[in-house]
Every structure is written in C-alpha cells, then in structure tokens.
Amino acid sequence: MNERMMDAGGAWPRLRVDDWTDTKDTLHMWTQIVGKVRLAHAPLLNHWWQVTFYVSSRGLTTTAVPYGTGAFEIEFDFIEHQLRIHTSAGSVRTVALEPKPVAQFHAETMRALGELGIETRIQATPNEVEPAVPFAEDYGHASYDPAAAHLFWRQLLQARRVMEEFRSHFAGKVSPVHFFWGAMDLACTRFSGRGAPAHPGGAPNCGDWVMAEGYSRELSSCGFWPGGGEEGAFYSYAYPEPKGFGEYPVAPAEAFYSKEYAQFLLPYEVVRQSDAPDSTLLSFFRTTYDAAADGAGWDRAMLDCDPGRLKDFE
Template sequence: MSEHAEAWPVLDHAELAPMTEYVNRVVQVAGKYSLDEPFEVGWGNIVLEVTPRGLCTPPFRRDGVTFSVHYRLLDGEVVIESDRGSRTLSLARTSVADFYAAFCETAGQLGVPHPRSDRICEIPQAPPHFEDDGVERVWDARSARLMWEAFDRAADGLEAWQAPFLGHRPRVGVMWGGFDLSATRWRPDRTAPGPEGPPFQRNAQLHEYVSVGFSFDNTHSGGGSPLDIGMYAYIWPQPKGLADRSWGVEGAAWHPDAGLALLPWEALRRAPDPRAAIVAFGDAVYDAAVATAGWPADLVDPRVDGWYMSEHQPGTPVRS
C-alpha cells in the first residue's frame, strides 16, 4: 500500500456515529438559508463546500447583508462572516437546541435574519424542531477530524471524476439534509417521479441523472447496513441490467435491495491509489448509464489537467 493510501483514515461507524448525528443536525441550521435561493435542478445550489477546515455555505444575501457560515470542524467552532463583521461560536454545545439558540442570537448581532425554518429534516429518528433536540452532546475533536478527512479525500476524487463532463454538473459538496457528499451528472431528459415521497425528493427526480457520492451511513438511500461507510452510486431512473456489471474497483458491488453500487471505505483504502479508485468507480457507473440507459458517451471529454490544456491546441489527441 502506498503512503498516499495509508494516509486515508480508518473509519469506524460506532465511533463516528454520535458526531455525524450531531453535525448533520447543526449544519442544517445554516443550510436552510440555501432554500431562499432560486431552485437549481437537483438541488445543486444547496451543497456545503468542503474547505481546508470544515464545511461552508456559499455566500447569501439577505436584508442588505451578505454573509456565509463556516462550520470549522477542525477548530470546533462556527464562523458567521458578513460584510458587517464576523462572529464565532463554539460547536461544543450542550445540545442541538442550545446550538440553535446561540446561532440565532449570534447571527442577529450581524443583522443576519434567523433561518425561515427550524425543522430538522431527513433524519427519521430526530425530533421535529431544533428547539426540541435537547439530547446532551459531547464534542469529540478526533471524530471531527476523521469526518473532515473522509469528506476531503472523497471530494478530491469526486472533483477529478466530474471535471471532464460536458453537461450540467453542480459543484461537488455535502447535501446538508442527508449529510452525504454528492457529485451528480444531469441530462435534460424528463422523468416521471412516483407518487410517493416528499416534494423535495420528487422534485429532484424530474430529470435523468447519475449520482456518485460518499456517506457515513448508506442506509440514507434506502438500504445497506449501518457499517456501510463509503462510496455509493446510482442511476435515475434505475435501468435494467446493472446486476452483472463490473464497477471498476475491487470490492465495489451492486446491492439490488438498496438500488446502489457500493464501494466500502475499507476496500477504497486497500486500493493502490484510492483517489484514482474513486474516479474509476465513477467512470464505471457512467459507463453503465451509457450501456443500459442510453446516456451519450461523447458527453465526457478526455481527463487532463490545466497544464496540458494550456500547452496544447484544441483537439490535440490525448496520449494515455
């Protein structure tokens, strides 16, 4: 195993679950501001950026104030930064309810309005509102760092996978509802979402897409065990013929009950180059979409870096 591979941390679901459950809730507080933005197909505008210190919202503009919210996981704090100044509050709170109250008070000092909703979403076992979640929370710096390292490394691979796609592709980031890192490729072919599910989910299914991502618990998509930390992928609508396909990386497999191709984190760590393995996994998923769902192969350009493009004429054949 290379030094690069050894740098990929061991992730244990039981160890990380208390922190992922807490952070999933508190990132929804600032995430709510993204719902005020014009809707982008597939909710592409709501994702949180993976930064060198944690997770950050895009800039928001409300009531004459421009601001962003940075969940600095490596520092155990949240920074609300605006054109009027900045404020910092600790993530080491006694509860989600305590964090929400402190956030609203701190944001108000900068003229930032409260989020328009206080509902906790996409977490079935959670109370309905932030104010109702009084469960005692203990901040664990080690788990916070492991969480950030996983998001950071997965984002690196997913951004490399996304780069050559010519169609609509929202930026890679964390969907604050389900707390999964998402990279999605869209095409404008309309689909017919089923009658079940909440409106936000059905509105995400109005067009065909291929999604590859990372999750700390792949039960978020309807299947798998609580130990399924790792990469996931699916094609919407789900075509036939996926059961017998290869998924590009040793250890990756199709899970029909979940409707997902899964690449467990441990299998990813064992790969000679985990970052390249994420790209290979994503390419295999897109190849499956081409072969089984009629996606166009010519929507993907050769994968090169910016130095190559700065030194070669358009159309120059790329040597592998």
C-alpha cells in the same frame, strides 16, 4: 479519542462509524440548522443546489449567501472547532463546536445571526430522519468529539478531490461536488439532458415534492456517505434506473449492488487500504457511470470529454 479511529500517517484517515455515531448524529442536526438558514435566503436553483455546503480548507462552508445588498457566509471550522458567521460588512460571530445539545446550538446560532442583523426564520425540524425532533426540543443529540469531526472532514477532503477529477471528464450538465445536509452525503451528479418520470418520494419527514424537484431529470449520481460499512461507503446510482443496471460489471471487485439501497456501494475502507486509492475510487465512479449511461443510451460522444484536451496549448 479511541486509537482505532484513525491512521495518522495516511492521507485517507480511518474513522469507524461505530466509534463516532453519537457525534455524527449531533453534527447532522447542526448541519441541518445551518443548511436551513441558507435555504431561507438563497434563491431556488434546480435540484436544490442552492442549499448545499462545500468542502473548504477548514471544514464545510455555505459560501456567500445573499442578504439585502450584501452577503454572509457560515463555515463549520473543524480545525479550531468553531462555527463562524462572516458578513460582507466585516462583522463576525462564532459558536463553539463542543459537546452541547442541538437545542443549545440552535439557540446560539440564531442569536448570533440576530446580532449580525440577519433576520432568519427556518422550518425548525429536521428532514430525512426519523423521528424528527424539533431543534429547540432536541436534548438527546449532544455529543461532539472534535478529533472525530476533524477526521470526517479529512475523509471529505479526499473524496472531494477524487470526485472533482471524475467530474472533469464530463461536458454536459453536472452538479458541483457538494454536501447535502439532508442525508449528510457528499455528491456529484451528471445529467443526460433528458427528463425523468416523477420521483415517488418517500424520504422520512420530507415532502414528496422535494424529491420530485431533485430528480426531475435523468441522472447518474455518485458520492460518499458516512454510514453503511465499517468506515462509511462510496455510492453510485441512476434515476431512473435502466434495465440491467445492477448486473453491470463494475470495479473494483469489492464493489457490489445493494438491492436495499438500489445503488452500487464500495466500502470506504477498501479505498483507504488500496495501494492506489485514487485509481481504485475512480474505477468505481467510472464503471458505475458506464452502467447508467450505457444502460440508458446516453449520448456519450456529446457528453463525455477529456480534461487534458487543451494541454498542448499550455
């Protein structure tokens, strides 16, 4: 692995996007395969929350997915570099995370599910990417650098930790901190409680009705995306976007509004290099939420809260 990719001494690891693009793109396809397995079995939740992954102590997990009268769980283990499928009956199957084509990973994963008695049919083409090569025909994505995958997971660990702190300051409807495999981003979304105009869609190889469900309520969303910038980027956007949103003063000074993406962005490396990374990132999440909530007139007295409000009772 290239020495430029990591800072072993820091909690916030260095991982240059250009140094792991091939692995990232392959891993993206692998997560889509597993995500579609969860989609095939989990009942629909608002905004597609039933399809997401969660950052675990070893990687990314589906958590328990219902199947018959039991359940199964699939986890990308970025420490031992295995895909593990566990069932509530106690059975386990693994698929090695190693350099291999998407087609092979797809075949091995579906075979493992079959051996466990989990009958699964998925829409076997990726979403939100162009071109959308069917998984069974994808021999172009075949890279896996275990050190890079491990560093990406460590990025997610740090981002999740701070996003959970940010989430705790909201008493209204708010999503978990979860990983969407469509765009390969970690996200947390707050809702005002009001409806939103129908989303126009437009994501590549993804039905407009998918986005219409995802954005059916007025929201402010933040997250981390391993693209954009040298080492990935934190983002924050509003739907629908209130007037003056992009001109709202936000922190830190390095944050900016991208007209291309219609959202505020903060390069990951700004946070990593900060003397106080958590505070720097929290300032970005809080001020960009202010831009959305104040700009759209959210009932902040009702929705915002102090997570330390019960400390006197402990």
